[in-house]
Amino acid sequence: MPIKPAHRLAMLPPYLFADLDRKRKEAMARGVDVIDLGIGDPDRPTPAAVVEAMVEAVRDPATHRYPSYDGMPAFRRAAADFMKRRFGVALDPDTQICALIGSKEGIAHAPLALINPEDPVLYPSPGYPVYRVATIFAGGTPIPMPLRAENDWLPDFAAIPKSAASRATLMYLNYPNNPTGATADLAFFARAVAFAREHNHVLLHDAAYSEIGFDGYRAPSILQTPGALDLAAEFHSLSKTANMTGWRIGFVAGCADIVRAIGKVKTNIDSGAFEAVQRAAITALNLPDAVYREINETYRERRDVAIAGLRKAGIDAQPPRATFYVWFPAPGGDSAKFAQDLLERTGVVVTPGVGFGPEGEGYARIALCRERARLEEAMARIARA
Ligand SMILES: Cc1ncc(COP(=O)(O)O)c(C=O)c1O
Structure with a gap:
């Protein structure tokens, strides 16, 4: 007998990051050098x-x-x-x-x-x-x-x-x-x-x-x-x-x-x-403030790399004062299509704004959770594309 999940599960939107993860894995299986700027998960170790x-x-x-x-x-x-x-x-x-x-x-x-x-x-x-x-x-x-x-x-x-x-x-x-x-x-x-x-x-x-x-x-x-x-x-x-x-x-x-x-x-x-x-x-x-300052300084540097890179690609991105996210207008307006095209053409994963609700359409999000050199590489690929 097939198990039927509860109705409430059918009411859920597909979990955004699961979808993105599948697409990323497919690209990796094709041998693409993927740079994942999708998920907001700090790359540095716990202090x-x-x-x-x-x-x-x-x-x-x-x-x-x-x-x-x-x-x-x-x-x-x-x-x-x-x-x-x-x-x-x-x-x-x-x-x-x-x-x-x-x-x-x-x-x-x-x-x-x-x-x-x-x-x-x-x-x-x-x-x-x-x-x-x-x-x-x-x-x-x-x-x-x-x-x-x-x-x-x-x-x-x-x-x-x-x-x-x-x-x-x-x-x-x-x-x-x-x-x-x-x-x-x-x-x-x-x-x-x-x-x-x-x-x-x-x-x-x-x-x-x-x-x-x-x-x-x-x-x-x-x-x-x-x-x-x-x-x-x-x-x-x-x-x-x-x-x-x-x-x-x-x-x-x-x-x-x-x-x-x-x-x-x-x-x-x-x-x-x-x-x-x-x-x-x-x-x-109770960590000393210096530890948090160092973590933040890392994100600030990366933020500046991302903003400069996006601007070089002709995208009007504004630097955030907080969080490790950069939110920017998705060229073409269709954020899912933009993210998919970008992954196919450059191997860079960004999160389509529409995944955060229909009101996020027209935008995309970069998470600054990759080392500076990888971020620079991602930005260079985006500029070329
Ligand atoms: C806005 C926001 N709130 C809460 C969380 C959950 O964080 P955690 O459960 O790890 O404390 C996240 C994680 O992505 C988030 O982006």
């Missing part, structure tokens, strides 16, 4: 001090048992200290922080904790695909908030249909933004908090790229906004900022009711993050 902390932690049998669901007290304390030191936000580690198995886990579980079937959920498009998928899994109705160049890639709250705004139970935001590299300031966050209060919905801010900034830019936290702790929570991750994508560790911080609700879902689905990873993450949260 040595974090690896050392992990080795030590994993030797301690105390870490081998089930972890606590919401994270070790020492991890939650380190996360709270980070929020205080970095953003000036004071949080109670016992009620306003919960450890996550990567921020994706919390982002994906949040609608199960916070919405009811058919509730509208507002999410940015183009955007990280998980906001929409998680909404669908929880039976909600995803409502895109278009991000447009003329609004500096910020959603226009006034353009949200009144009926959706008044019935929405949740809004996702993400700055520094994937895929556009855009940033938001505290004035924008204040508008978002005011809108959420007016319409009585929860605000979830994805700050996975908070530590990656250039030219002196440092991203703010939405939790710095007065009143945010009543209705907002923020997702943080060590994946992108400390080269730890494989370790699966992050946290959610903010409004105690939101943190508790997400924790309740987790209690019933997973059993928390490996304690050895949490101990290593404490080291990561």
Whole structure:
């Protein structure tokens, strides 16, 4: 008897990166020297001090048992200290922080904790695909908030249909933004908090790229906004900022009711993050600023190589102030066709903007997760093509 997957799986768009990966593998099988600028996965190793902390932690049998669901007290304390030191936000580690198995886990579980079937959920498009998928899994109705160049890639709250705004139970935001590299300031966050209060919905801010900034830019936290702790929570991750994508560790911080609700879902689905990873993450949260500065300097250099290369190819690319993404107009306008042609003609993989939602059509994204020499080679090929 053929197994029929649940209807909700049929409602999902094809997972963008899986599709891209298949095309990349096909090209490699044909012997093409592929340069993959598609997926945002840091190529540099995790800082040595974090690896050392992990080795030590994993030797301690105390870490081998089930972890606590919401994270070790020492991890939650380190996360709270980070929020205080970095953003000036004071949080109670016992009620306003919960450890996550990567921020994706919390982002994906949040609608199960916070919405009811058919509730509208507002999410940015183009955007990280998980906001929409998680909404669908929880039976909600995803409502895109278009991000447009003329609004500096910020959603226009006034353009949200009144009926959706008044019935929405949740809004996702993400700055520094994937895929556009855009940033938001505290004035924008204040508008978002005011809108959420007016319409009585929860605000979830994805700050996975908070530590990656250039030219002196440092991203703010939405939790710095007065009143945010009543209705907002923020997702943080060590994946992108400390080269730890494989370790699966992050946290959610903010409004105690939101943190508790997400924790309740987790209690019933997973059993928390490996304690050895949490101990290593404490080291990561306390790394000297110089380590993060060096990571950022690497991306800044690569960003400048990418921008110069794209401009040389006649593409009007703007340098982002944050994230390791460069978002640029796809020549010809059809981003999937552009990405496919580019792969065929140059062996360079970029991500078509349409993969981040229909509102991303007309653009493409480069991830700066390759060594400078490879990036230069990719840019030279693009210029030739
Ligand atoms: C915007 C955004 N949020 C969250 C994540 C998830 O990161 P992690 O689960 O590794 O913390 C990603 C990863 O690509 C992302 O781009």
